[in-house]
Amino acid sequence: MKWVSKDIETYSTAKEYVDTAVIPIYSVSFGNEMKQSASNAEFITLLTTYLERQFTGRLLLVPPFTYLKSDNQEDILQQLKKWEENIETSEFKHIFYITTEIDWKNFEKELTGSLIWLPSLPLEHLNDSQKISMVESQVKQLLSLFTQKWHENL
Amino acid sequence: MSKHRVSRRQFLTYTLTGVGGFMAAGMLMPMVRFAIDPVLTAEAGGDFIATPLKIKDITNEPQRVDFTFEQKDAWYTSDVTNTAWVYKDEQDNIVALSPVCKHLGCTVAWGTDKAHPDEFFCPCHFGRYTKDGTNVKGTPPIAPLDVYPIQEKDGLLYLGKAEPKTKEA
Numbered sequence: 001m002k003w004v005s006k007d008i009e010t011y012s013t014a015k016e017y018v019d020t021a022v023i024p025i026y027s028v029s030f031g032n033e034m035k036q037s038a039s040n041a042e043f044i045t046l047l048t049t050y051l052e053r054q055f056t057g058r059l060l061l062v063p064p065f066t067y068l069k070s071d072n073q074e075d076i077l078q079q080l081k082k083w084e085e086n087i088e089t090s091e092f093k094h095i096f097y098i099t100t101e102i103d104w105k106n107f108e109k110e111l112t113g114s115l116i117w118l119p120s121l122p123l124e125h126l127n128d129s130q131k132i133s134m135v136e137s138q139v140k141q142l143l144s145l146f147t148q149k150w151h152e153n154l
Numbered sequence: 155m156s157k158h159r160v161s162r163r164q165f166l167t168y169t170l171t172g173v174g175g176f177m178a179a180g181m182l183m184p185m186v187r188f189a190i191d192p193v194l195t196a197e198a199g200g201d202f203i204a205t206p207l208k209i210k211d212i213t214n215e216p217q218r219v220d221f222t223f224e225q226k227d228a229w230y231t232s233d234v235t236n237t238a239w240v241y242k243d244e245q246d247n248i249v250a251l252s253p254v255c256k257h258l259g260c261t262v263a264w265g266t267d268k269a270h271p272d273e274f275f276c277p278c279h280f281g282r283y284t285k286d287g288t289n290v291k292g293t294p295p296i297a298p299l300d301v302y303p304i305q306e307k308d309g310l311l312y313l314g315k316a317e318p319k320t321k322e323a
């Protein structure tokens with residue numbers, strides 16, 4: 001489900017079925033890194049949108065967690081932990097973070113949710129159908145990761 | 155003096171009512187449009203969209219076909235890719251089923267559940283459907299999979315807008 005009123009309405013009537021929250025994470029930077037930043041964001045957005053389509057009925061796609069790349073890492077982590085607390089108290093059993101930022105790997109242990117790191121793929125020179133098949137092949141691997149997690153804590 | 159005040163108040167009242175009325179109209183207009191709009195656009199839904207699948211390549215085994223079309227979402231136009239599961243039934247009729255689970259909308263696939271290789275399976279809450287799209291009793295889905303109306307043009311399969319399956323025993 002997406003973060004739109006219609007989906008949230010469905011969510012509130014079917015909470016027991018929607019036990020997974022997905023949070024896209026990407027940083028924002030300006031200057032020289034602007035383009036890379038945008039490209040990462042684009043990739044994560046496309047990927048999570050597609051993922052949501054596959055698993056509409058079981059996961060809620062939360063708005064992305066964004067931060068300035070130049071900010072203090074510890075502060076950013078604390079911020080995300082606050083998100084995590086809030087999401088946990090609202091009955092989500094599984095939390096997945098999806099990001100292309102390798103830095104998050106260092107903080108994996110401090111988070112309750114599962115961190116999924118993917119290398120960002122450059123999409124700028126692809127047409128729509130190429131984009132789709134590229135993202136799709138990435139998501140395929142994620143799908144099994146999700147189903148696995150669901151099976152573990154059944 | 156007092157005459158002045160009254161007239162000023164009146165003036166204010168009039169202008170405010172005027173402005174208020176204006177604002178109300180401003181709010182009302184789009185609302186009326188929202189109410190009418192779906193009727194106006196309903197016609198466009200009848201379009202059939204070409205898929206890359208050739209009619210002669212359709213077999214008895216459900217196969218996945220993706221097709222892309224333009225969708226208008228408010229002012230935002232985007233290319234949307236939809237999927238259908240297509241096969242020929244025993245009577246040689248072409249069947250095209252929507253992959254959207256009738257429970258909560260996950261994407262179902264053919265034969266992905268090892269225990270039930272000849273069914274459609276929803277990974278989210280283990281919903282199952284038989285080949286003709288009928289939901290298996292005891293699994294979460296409460297209705298059969300939607301069906302796409304089909305057309306043939308130049309040897310290619312064209313699909314319309316998926317509709318709920320007409321009632322069955």
Ligand code: FES
Nearest residue numbers: 057255257276281
């Ligand atoms: S969404 Fe398919 S079984 Fe729940």
